[in-house]
Amino acid sequence: MKRLLTIMAAVLLLLSSGALYSSRMGAYQVVEVYICEQELILAEMLAKTKVNRQELTVVSYCTCEGVDSSMKPLVKKTPCDPPKDMVYACTCIGRTHY
8 A cells, every 4th residue: 555655656756747847948939040141150140149037037058050041031130231141040959037
């Protein structure tokens, strides 16, 4: 009987911690933004600053990759003037609250 109660308590603990963990994971969102910049590292930093406190309250990180220059019309947050005329598609992950 003691063993059964211990197993049931352990299962209940695991289920409740899993529910709390999954509800916390739902607080993260993904934002995609197009940035014009000269280099990849600068594009990632600029994307993080442009998204921070606008689309996302707290930005965890941004990853960018270069795309074709025909995507320039999708760039809304930065000017595409030389030498900062390479287009990057950036995906930022963060939270919408503190």
